[in-house]
Structure formats: C-alpha cells, structure tokens
Amino acid sequence: MSHVPRHWQESLGALGRVAAAALFAATLAACSSAGMLAGAPAGAPAGEAAAPGQFGTGPRIVGVLAFTEPGNLSDGADDSIVRAARLAAGALTGNPVTVLVRTVATAADASTAAGEFAAAEAGIIIGLDDAATALQVAKSLPPGRTPSISLTSFSDLAYQLYGAGFVVNEEAVALVNELARRGHASIAVVSTQGRASQALTKAVLGLAATAGIAARPVDGSTDSQFLAGMSALADAGVAPAAVVFATGPQRAAAMQATLRADPRYASVALVGNAGWSLTSQLPAALKGAWHTALAGASLGDFAERFKAANGTAATLNAAMTYDLIVLAAALPQAIKEEPYHPEILTNPQGFKGFTGPFRFGPNGMLAARRYEIVEVR
Structure with a gap:
C-alpha cells in the first residue's frame, strides 16, 4: 500500500493524537513486513562500501546519522546502517520519503550533518551510537520541531531526543x-x-x-x-x-x-x-x-531482504534503523498533523517491525526488550 486506506484516514482524522497512534500501531507490523514495502532494490555488492547520500525523492525528509560497526556480532557489513537506509527508502512504495544519510565518525561530523538536515527541513533524525553526541545534536536542532532517535540507551525529551539502542x-x-x-x-x-x-x-x-x-x-x-x-x-x-x-x-x-x-x-x-x-x-x-x-522479531525476513540486496549480512543496528525509517515514513500517512509529536512516539501501544515490538516510554527511552533462546539445528 502506498498510502493508508481512505477508511483509515477518515477514522484517524476523527481521533485524538494518542488514540490515532494506538490505532496506527497495530498496522505498522504489516507495513514493515509487506504492506508498505515493494521488492528489495539493488544494493551495493558485498565487497563494495555503500556510499552515503540521498535515497528516495519523497516529500518527507528523514535524516540518518550512520556509523560503522567493525567487529559486530553478526558478521554483518561494517556499513550496514547505510545499506539498511538505502534498502528502506527504496522498498517503500509510493516513494513517501527522501532519506538523507551521512556517515559520521566524530561529534564534529555529526554537528555538520545535523546542520545539513536542519537546512533541508528534516522532519526527524535517526542514528548515532554515542549518547553525548546524540544530545549535542538534539540541542542544536530547531526547538520543538525536529525530534531525533539515537541508537543509544539515553533520552532527553526536553530536546525531543529518544533512545532506541539495544541495551x-x-x-x-x-x-x-x-x-x-x-x-x-x-x-x-x-x-x-x-x-x-x-x-x-x-x-x-x-x-x-x-x-x-x-x-x-x-x-x-x-x-x-x-x-x-x-x-x-x-x-x-x-x-x-x-x-x-x-x-x-x-x-x-x-x-x-x-x-x-x-x-x-x-x-x-x-x-x-x-x-x-x-x-x-x-x-x-x-x-x-x-x-x-x-522475542517476537522477524529478523530472518529482514536478513534475507538485506542479503538479497547487498550480498552480505546485516547488523541489529541496521535492522533497527530500517524499522525506524519505515516508522518515520508511515506515521505521516496516518497522522497528518505533528506525526512525530511525543504523544504519538510514546503512545503505550508501541510499534512493531522486523526487530519485534518496541515502545518508547514516557521518558523517551525504549522499554525493555524481551529475549528468547533459539537452538541451532
């Protein structure tokens, strides 16, 4: 589906932000796994680095502050986050977003990239694995306008900073x-x-x-x-x-x-x-x-999609980035005004993607994830 169906739009329009977010949350899993997604686009070959840049040409701007992951625990490509961002942008039908991606290695890199995103009027920024840098970036963004979701276990809603890292x-x-x-x-x-x-x-x-x-x-x-x-x-x-x-x-x-x-x-x-x-x-x-x-994840499906496009394994952070980009693209289709408002992002129903169910608590931190045990057969 390139857009939320008309009957959903009418229902959502009659609801408040919290109720609309709760109703919408039930549909995000379908959007992540099939509904909003087209076939996986071509990616960079396994031995070739994926260049950051601009993916998609949609009206909603999503900024991604990517980082490399040498020595990750899935044997995934070091630049898996860039590859996942490109995969998400290309897989969303209806071309709803433009995803701007910059790979950052230092706080100065992050500040420069955040400035570019702000100038492009990005609606939301995703990424970074350093809490101090994430807070620095959040403080530099236009007050009350642009939330950011870092892949750390730190949040500060005074600056609309959310934390979606794996603890x-x-x-x-x-x-x-x-x-x-x-x-x-x-x-x-x-x-x-x-x-x-x-x-x-x-x-x-x-x-x-x-x-x-x-x-x-x-x-x-x-x-x-x-x-x-x-x-x-x-x-x-x-x-x-x-x-x-x-x-x-x-x-x-x-x-x-x-x-x-x-x-x-x-x-x-x-x-x-x-x-x-x-x-x-x-x-x-x-x-x-x-x-x-x-628990409750469908990482095998994501891994297959990612490998088909890139010829290599992904990382958990790449899967989370993918889910957050899908969320950033889907919310505005369901909730027209202030789709990234704290009441929506912290709605108690939460969301579900390839990484399983996830929910931002009242303080902006991702609620504790559940883990299960898998036997290798």
Missing part, C-alpha cells in the same frame, strides 16, 4: 539466566577486540558472578590466542561447561573447529548471542549451540 545488559540477563537454568556452573566467555564484543563480555562476566557461575574471559582475536586461552584453563584444572561466544557466528565456528580436536572439550556447550539471528544459515560447526534472540 546489552538486557541480553546478558537472558543469557546468564539460561546458563543457570541449564546448570552450567563454569563458563568461558570468548571475545575479540570489537566494541560490541567487549561490552557483551563485560556484562556476562559481571552477571555470571552475581548468579554464582564461575566465568573466565578468553581472548578470541585469533585462533592461536583462543586455543592458548582454552588450553591454559584445562591445564589449570578448569573445565568450563559452556563456551559463550561474544563474537559473530563465522568467528565462533572457526574457533569451534579448532577446539573440536581437543578431547577435553568434546562435550562443552556452545552459546552465541542475538547477533547470530541475522545469519540465514549458521555454519555447520555450530549445530547444537543455542543463542539469545529478540
């Missing part, structure tokens, strides 16, 4: 609770030097200690470092019941292949993370593993 502790709680439920009293947590890997490792180690699970970090930056770390544990008489991989699935599979040759770890359990949900077919070496996943 690592929420996933770590689900992971550690499952480890405890399965009776794993000792674990090894394998990390790389990537930012996301380090954050998840820190959270799991801390929560495991609280749960009475003996947890030891292992450097998985290279196969040799991983083997040395695991051998050192075995030589010291430490026998982890599970190995938690705070890495992408390809890296985990490579390490598991080297570990398989050591009989001391023949029966060790393999544990992954929510980033693995974005790989359509996990490596055979990970069969029997389990990992956390966003």
